[in-house]
Amino acid sequence: MDATKRSMRVLMLPWLAYGHITPFLELAKKLAQRNFQIFFCSSPVNLNSIKHKISDHPNKPNNSIQFVELHLPSLPSLPQENHTMKGLPFLLFPILLKALDMTKPQLSDIIQTLKPDLIIYDVLPLWIPDLASSLNIPSIAIITGGVAFVCVMSFYHVEDDKHVDEREFPFPELYPDHLRIKFSQMRKLPPLSDEQGRDMSPLSMYKKSNSIILVKSCEELEGKYMDYLSASFGKRIVPLGSLVPELVNNDNEGMDIINWLNKKAKSPTVLVTVGSELSMGKEDMVEMAHGLELSNVNFIWVIRFNEGENIKIEDVLPNGFLERTTERGLIVENWIPQMKILSHENIGGFVSHCGWGSVMESIKFGVPIIAVPWALDGPWNARVVEVSGIGLEIERENKNGKLLRESVAKVIKQVVVEKSGEEIRRKAKEMSESIRMKDEEVTNRVVKELLQLCDS
Missing domain, CATH: 3.40.50.2000 (Glycogen Phosphorylase B;)
Structure with a gap:
């Protein structure tokens, strides 16, 4: 035929x-x-x-x-x-x-x-x-x-x-x-x-x-x-x-986020999200917050709660966190235009649960991945990301698998700003270009x- x-x-x-x-x-x-x-x-x-x-x-x-x-x-x-x-x-x-x-x-x-x-x-x-x-x-x-x-x-x-x-x-x-x-x-x-x-x-x-x-x-x-x-x-x-x-920039979705990003220096901001169908437990959310604060890196953090939960964000985050990070952090509830944000030149890393769709989006836009897998295929996808050299996984506590703030801060800084992460950033860009070509x-x-x- x-x-x-x-x-x-x-x-x-x-x-x-x-x-x-x-x-x-x-x-x-x-x-x-x-x-x-x-x-x-x-x-x-x-x-x-x-x-x-x-x-x-x-x-x-x-x-x-x-x-x-x-x-x-x-x-x-x-x-x-x-x-x-x-x-x-x-x-x-x-x-x-x-x-x-x-x-x-x-x-x-x-x-x-x-x-x-x-x-x-x-x-x-x-x-x-x-x-x-x-x-x-x-x-x-x-x-x-x-x-x-x-x-x-x-x-x-x-x-x-x-x-x-x-x-x-x-x-x-x-x-x-x-x-x-x-x-x-x-x-x-x-x-x-x-x-x-x-x-x-x-x-x-x-x-x-x-x-x-x-x-x-x-x-x-x-x-x-x-x-x-x-x-x-x-x-x-x-x-x-x-x-x-393909990214179509003919809409105004998420423009408040984009305008916030436009004011930041090139590539020092991380996007933090664990996907549209998952939510962090309170203990992990606290550790993530402390890790973001310790990293001293700009961040956009998407926080979701399970359907039916009537929870205020300030009730689950560390005392004073929102006030201390107000100049370099943006908290977003529910949906975001993820691709539009990842494509922005000021995004330097993606703290991701490693759902396969998110991995592919990150690769398309050449954004290195800070892997924090939660469930299903995420742990194995995170291994693929790290083995291929386009990201690093945040280590967890061996006994119960909980997040540790020191590990969160360490990996974010390495991937996004430190000299030791230059190879990761380079490989992420190279893979993106190779796939596009x-x-x-x-x-x-x-x-x-x-x-x-x-x-x-």
């Missing part, structure tokens, strides 16, 4: 979380500019939140991206506005999965109506590749998180029930001391099965991908992990780059792989 002769029809099925929808949409834009017809399928509440990203885009595709609504049933505890991971209470997650599973007949009808040449799917729902296969449609997976983390999970996903010896794993740099206890206590994980005994673990989704697996990453950062995963899964691993949206080459390879797949 030649995309120059006939537009290749691709159905995209991202998971219902914004951090998954965004990279899918960025890939959709790139493919749409190369004569692909994209059908982007999600719940109405998710689609309504992203439609402006197409209509407002300076290079918007001419009807090459069509949104397809997937209507989840409105269960008593799951109204339509909750048909998304954004702001979803944790207790409703299983109900959202149940509702999504109930759309299988509807999605089958959508596929048969659209007749796509290819389906690109995400980690959930687990039955997508089997449904595509039953309809004789090739399908491929996207890994929207870090490849190194999937390598670790793949290492544990075997059928026996034996303890794991991490010495067998070829990347010892992914085993920092504060994770060794967790690894030594883990058993190799048996596959999750459905009623028919079929493997239904998230890793099975990748193994069912036709010939290739797309990954939201770059060879400069995770090349050796891609090689390992390719051998493990028996698939070609095709990097997509960062898939970070190869963007067209990376996209061309993806197009070639997709065309080959549908020609075979």
Whole structure:
């Protein structure tokens, strides 16, 4: 099939979380500019939140991206506005999965109506590749998180029930001391099965991908992990780059923050945030505050509390902290335009939980990372950041893993201002430039792989 002769029809099925929808949409834009017809399928509440990203885009595709609504049933505890991971209470997650599973007949009808040449799917729902296969449609997976983390999970996903010896794993740099206890206590994980005994673990989704697996990453950062995963899964691993949206500076979002930044000297300011779905405990928040104060570095600190918590910021921070840091610190509650801030020339470091989306954004803008991972894949992403030389992780207390103010201050100063951090700052800029220069080459390879797949 030649995309120059006939537009290749691709159905995209991202998971219902914004951090998954965004990279899918960025890939959709790139493919749409190369004569692909994209059908982007999600719940109405998710689609309504992203439609402006197409209509407002300076290079918007001419009807090459069509949104397809997937209507989840409105269960008593799951109204339509909750048909998304954004702001979803944790207790409703299983109900959202149940509702999504109930759309299988509807999605089958959508596929048969659209007749796509290819389906690109995400980690959930687990039955997508089997449904595509039953309809004789090739399908491929996207890994929207870090490849190194999937390598670790793949290492544990075997059928026996034996303890794991991490010495067998070829990347010892992914085993920092504060994770060794967790690894030594883990058993190799048996596959999750459905009623028919079929493997239904998230890793099975990748193994069912036709010939290739797309990954939201770059060879400069995770090349050796891609090689390992390719051998493990028996698939070609095709990097997509960062898939970070292009920055559009035609709005006034966050201008109060930008105006504050404009008054600071070049590169002495750090952005501090632990992501949109996490919040620090009070003890760690106090240590972070003291660390920021001790570092004597300018900072923008995004502080969030769990939904429903009626807490005042001044009640959780050290006495007098706000007054003592008023000239060099800015406290922000809730949402910020993170990319716009990271792109500012006066940002010299990113204190991050190391969610993969944040890692990619930091790399795109050449900002070194001060890693303070909290949960999920963060600890392993932090190791990738440090091993690659584009950041440092803040050491925690060995006994209980809590933050220590002295460590916070030490790492911030080293990464942002001290001579010992010059190499980190240089590598962050170099990786950013390298990825930017190869963007067209990376996209061309993806197009070639997709065309080959549908020609075979």
